[in-house]
Amino acid sequence: MDALFNSFCSGGLCDALGVWLAALLTILVFTYLVRDTFLFRIASALLVGTAIGFVSAIVIRDILLPILLQLIENILTLPDSWLALVLNLIPVLLGVSLLIKLTPNFRNTTFSNLGLAYLFGIGAALAIGGALAGALAPQLTATMLALTPQSEGFDWLNGLLIVVGTLGAFLAFRFIQPGKLPWQRAYDIVTKSWGTLGRGFIMVAFGALLASLITARVSALVGQLYFLLHDWLGLI
Amino acid sequence: MQPRINLGVLLRRQLVPVAVAMGVGLVVLLGQFSTNEGLSGIVALLIAWGAIVAAFALLLGLANLLLFHTRRIVKRDAQTPFSILILATALIVFLLVLPAGGSGSAAQWILRSVYQPLEASFLALLVFFIGTAMYRALRVRTWEMALFALAAFVVLVGSAPFLQVLSPLIPAARDWVVNVPALAGVRGILLGVALGIIATGLRLLTGIDRPYSE
Numbered sequence: 130m131d132a133l134f135n136s137f138c139s140g141g142l143c144d145a146l147g148v149w150l151a152a153l154l155t156i157l158v159f160t161y162l163v164r165d166t167f168l169f170r171i172a173s174a175l176l177v178g179t180a181i182g183f184v185s186a187i188v189i190r191d192i193l194l195p196i197l198l199q200l201i202e203n204i205l206t207l208p209d210s211w212l213a214l215v216l217n218l219i220p221v222l223l224g225v226s227l228l229i230k231l232t233p234n235f236r237n238t239t240f241s242n243l244g245l246a247y248l249f250g251i252g253a254a255l256a257i258g259g260a261l262a263g264a265l266a267p268q269l270t271a272t273m274l275a276l277t278p279q280s281e282g283f284d285w286l287n288g289l290l291i292v293v294g295t296l297g298a299f300l301a302f303r304f305i306q307p308g309k310l311p312w313q314r315a316y317d318i319v320t321k322s323w324g325t326l327g328r329g330f331i332m333v334a335f336g337a338l339l340a341s342l343i344t345a346r347v348s349a350l351v352g353q354l355y356f357l358l359h360d361w362l363g364l365i
Numbered sequence: 366m367q368p369r370i371n372l373g374v375l376l377r378r379q380l381v382p383v384a385v386a387m388g389v390g391l392v393v394l395l396g397q398f399s400t401n402e403g404l405s406g407i408v409a410l411l412i413a414w415g416a417i418v419a420a421f422a423l424l425l426g427l428a429n430l431l432l433f434h435t436r437r438i439v440k441r442d443a444q445t446p447f448s449i450l451i452l453a454t455a456l457i458v459f460l461l462v463l464p465a466g467g468s469g470s471a472a473q474w475i476l477r478s479v480y481q482p483l484e485a486s487f488l489a490l491l492v493f494f495i496g497t498a499m500y501r502a503l504r505v506r507t508w509e510m511a512l513f514a515l516a517a518f519v520v521l522v523g524s525a526p527f528l529q530v531l532s533p534l535i536p537a538a539r540d541w542v543v544n545v546p547a548l549a550g551v552r553g554i555l556l557g558v559a560l561g562i563i564a565t566g567l568r569l570l571t572g573i574d575r576p577y578s579e
Contacts, residue, residue, distance in 0.1 A: 298553020
């Protein structure tokens with residue numbers, strides 16, 4: 130199929146066709162600025178269809194076909210390859226248990242839940258490890274390092290602000306009813322006030338994130354307009 | 366009369382998936398904090414199996430999507446033409462990409478001429494929606510929204526190259542906002558998210574939450 134495509138595209142035909150197609154699709158998407166028309170929905174359908182076709186082809190070609198070919202090879206070389214056969218068969222059976230969920234009669238059987246249970250188990254373990262080693266430990270370390278003595282001017286104030294803001298933003302998500310003892314009420318007042326201050330830091334973070342998002346999206350918009358005016362129309 | 370509960374069936378339905386999730390999860394979790402070579406090998410094998418099962422899960426999602434659009438075509442409602450377009454595009458792209466994979470010339474042409482322009486245009490379209498959302502947010506007059514707007518303004522102005530040349534204070538203010546208060550806010554959120562992930566993960570691994578057998 131690729132050779133057929135290459136022979137069809139010889140002489141730069143596909144490059145020119147690609148520019149015209151890309152320009153047409155860009156205009157279809159931008160019609161939404163006028164109103165939600167069928168042209169925009171055509172563009173949405175094309176995006177979804179392309180993504181489905183691409184992902185399914187890659188998954189089948191690069192993951193599922195190799196494992197199925199391996200299984201066939203294991204079966205043909207039995208009894209020497211029984212261990213490899215078992216090791217290759219287990220994930221396929223777990224995968225098949227997931228596909229059984231498509232059938233209305235067997236979707237709630239014990240077997241059909243095994244693949245999902247496996248994915249949840251492995252996903253939870255990887256998520257815990259990632260959260261501990263990738264977020265919690267490095268962020269706590271960086272926050273504590275902000276308190277180390279600074280050599281330059283007001284850097285110590287920035288370090289203090291980071292620590293106060295980090296703890297405040299963390300406390301902003303504390304929703305615990307206060308106890309009745311005086312120290313519990315005092316503790317509640319302190320954490321609530323600190324949390325309110327932390328909400329301010331969170332809003333600054335959201336503002337900065339939004340500004341970065343706008344900058345990135347404006348870059349995408351400029352890129353698409355440049356493509357239309359330069360690559361397609363050749364005006365600039 | 367109360368319905369009779371078959372304890373054996375209930376135990377099998379609940380216990381076997383929980384045992385699989387707990388067993389696999391605890392071994393993988395242990396393997397992440399251990400330097401034992403044997404355990405690392407087992408964890409690598411379990412994760413490789415996970416990739417294969419995840420591929421099947423993706424296939425399940427794709428099959429579900431195809432079934433949904435096929436049903437819509439059979440029902441012949443107002444969305445039928447778009448469902449036909451989705452299925453036809455998916456089939457054409459699938460047939461073009463399958464023989465040579467993602468690095469083939471057909472796949473690259475589809476990425477360059479169809480997927481990339483569509484994705485970039487959709488992202489570019491978001492500028493207008495973000496602008497509208499920001500305008501609506503600014504109508505809420507609270508001190509939090511004032512801080513939000515001020516931070517967004519400083520970072521936006523500080524990111525514009527033609528405004529940066531006016532004064533060195535503009536990029537400096539942007540850098541300070543990004544590196545001090547915004548960093549503190551994001552760090553606090555990240556700490557909360559990490560603790561939330563750990564708590565949810567532990568609930569799954571201890572069998573308190575069993576979303577796979579409900």
